[in-house]
Amino acid sequence: MDSLLKLLKKNARLSNSELGVMLGISEQEVAERIEKLENDGIIKGYNTVINEQAAADCGDLVTAYIELKVSPKAQSGFDEIARTVSQYDEVENVWLMSGGYDLGITIKGTNLMDISLFVAQRLAPLEGVLSTATHFVLKKYKDNGIDLSDKIIDERGLVSP
Amino acid sequence: MIDYSRIINKKTRDMKPSGIRKFFDLAQTMENVIALGVGEPNFQTPWPIRRAAITALERGKTFYTANSGLYNLRQSISEYVKDYAKTEYSPDDEIIVTVGGSEAIDLSIRAIVEPGDEVLIVEPCFVCYKPIVELSGGIPVVVETKAEDDFKLTAKALKEKITEKTKALILPFPNNPTGAIMKKEDLAPIAEVLRDMNIIVLSDEIYSELTYGRKHCSIVEFDSMRERTILINGFSKAFAMTGWRLGFLCAPKELVSQILKIHQYGIMSSPTVSQYAAIEALKNCRSDIDMMVDEYNMRRRFCVHGFNEIGLDCFEPEGAFYVFPCIKSTGLSSQEFCEKLLYTKNVAVVPGDAFGECGEGFIRVSYAYSLEHLKKAIRKIGEFVREIKENG
Structure with a gap:
């Protein structure tokens, strides 16, 4: 991966001037390259990784992973149903999978019932959906490459040769 | 009552605790210190290496190895050194696996230095060379490097210090604490000076993987330097394996066979589990180094820029993971600067004179x-x- 992308992927909040210093290029060049990456659709957005388990006001958010078996359409294959599923705000990720099912989806809801209703009322009845299997996330240990465990303590001494 | 002063060897008694130790004790007394003082990677050892150690334990690999280390590991080291230093060492009798680079330094110095021998030490440098030379009865002769030379060793400075009694030259590049490296063109004149002399080079290349913008060049690559060099390296910095205590030395067999005797009597063999982990490191984790080097490089640029911006001149180091800013513009000595900084801002850095007067x-x-x-x-x-600067 491009080194600018690597840096942004780890920390999207670095300023252009900081990025420039670290990459040995000018601030101006950083701005231009980011703009190009955005225009080319390579950078699609900037998210914040939130440890919902620790945040008081979203501690009861429930995440579920849903396996969807669908019958592909003659013309558009899996794309049409995947796009339809993507429309729902509750849906966070939609992936076409190899293996025993076709679409892998993650969704967020405020409680189990919420998600069950969504699957029963919104996903299952969609045309082409053959079956669903819902897995609830119990605990997250690592999210988007970031370790969510307690504060990491630097065990090295303060000063050493 | 026992008189300890008559028990302890005079040379041990005369040994000064390192300047770093002193500063460590001081920092230890404070709370919430923001440390910039450590000489070890902040990465954990890559997981496959840790995994290999666990597997070795599960399989009961808990015995001594051959004195010079597992043959497989020596083979891997041989290939590794051939890759980076373009020089071949036989796994049979030219490599010793040691307890960190530190033991390799200790063994080498003890094996060659006799009372009265002069050993050239390029300063600023890692803190252990001088005391070990003195313990062997040798006379450390400092060769200073200077900011205006980007802290590189020059042939001129080297020549000035060579005498009849000179036995060895300790060449510590990439350098801790300055971050200086010796490029091919910097080493060539050094090799030229040494080529016809009866002087052994201890090339401490523990930071060889951590160079930025170019690959490390070893002195052994030069004509007739292999025969007069002990190459020292290890796993601590390259693979973030400081706590595993594993390093190695490579040298012609005439030297290794002698050095091995000290290792054999003093250590027996290096930690077995660490040796299995090291095989995995060399075989499958070389790409982890690239990832770490990329990271260090960005932080390096960030620090050089940051220090220059706050008014402390900082030359651009091309190796290791240190920057070495000049604090002369503050009018303080290194010690004063570090102590005041620690007391007023809770930030711990290491005074430069802990690595030699220069x-x-x-x-x-x-x-x-x-x-x-x-x-x-x-x-x-x-x-x-x-x-x-405002208030003095």
């Missing part, structure tokens, strides 16, 4: 820390420098 006027800053940590620390050092 390090006076500089501080060693390690960038083996997260970017956020570095940012915060440099901001605080900036405040400190401004206050000193």
Whole structure:
């Protein structure tokens, strides 16, 4: 991966001037390259990784992973149903999978019932959906490459040769 | 009552505790210190290496190995050194697996230095060479490097210090604390000076993987230097394996067979589990080094820029994970600077003179820390420098 992308992927909040210093290029060049990456659709957005388990006001958010078996359409294959599923705000990720099912989806809801209703009322009845299997996330240990465990303590001494 | 003063060897008694130790004790008394003082990577050992150690334990690999180390590991080291230093060492009798680079340094010095021998030590440098030379009865002769030479060893400085009694030259590049490296063109004149002399080079290349923008060049690559060099390296810095205590030395068999005797009597063999882990490191984890080097490189640029911006001149180091900013503009000595900085801003850096007198006027800053940590620390050092310059 491009080194600018690597840096942004780890920390999207670095300023252009900081990025420039670290990459040995000018601030101006950083701005231009980011703009190009955005225009080319390579950078699609900037998210914040939130440890919902620790945040008081979203501690009861429930995440579920849903396996969807669908019958592909003659013309558009899996794309049409995947796009339809993507429309729902509750849906966070939609992936076409190899293996025993076709679409892998993650969704967020405020409680189990919420998600069950969504699957029963919104996903299952969609045309082409053959079956669903819902897995609830119990605990997250690592999210988007970031370790969510307690504060990491630097065990090295303060000063050493 | 027993008289310990008559028990302890005079040379041991005369040994001074390192300047770093002193500073460590001071920092230890404070709370919430933002440290920039460590000489070890902030990465954990890559998981496959840790996994290999666990597997070795599960399989009961808990016995001594051959004195010079597992044959497989020596083979891997041989290939590795051939890759980076373009020089072949036989796994049979030209490689010893040691307890860290430190043991390799200790063994080498003890094997060659006799009372009265002069050993050239390129300063500023890692703290252990001088005391070990003195313990062997040798006379450390300092060869100073200077900021205006980017802290490189020059042939001129070297020649000035060579005498009839010179037995060895300790060549520590990439350098801790300055971050200086010796490029091919810098080493060529050094090799030229040494080529016809009866002087052994101890090339401490523990930071060889951590160079930026170019690959490390070893002195053994030069004509007739292999026969007069003990190459020292290890796993601590390259693979973030400091706590595993594993290093190695490579040298012609005439030297290795002698050095091995000290290792055999003093150590037996290096930790077995660590040796299995090291095989995995060399076989399958070389790409992890690239990832770490990329990270260090960005932080390095960030620090050089940061220090220059707050008014501390900082030359651009091309190796290791230290920057070595000059603090002379504050009017303080290195010790004063570091102590005041610690007391007023809770930031710990290491005074440059802990690495030799010519390090006076500089501080060693390690960038083996997260970017956020570095940012915060440099901001605080900036405040400190401004206050000193305004109020004296």
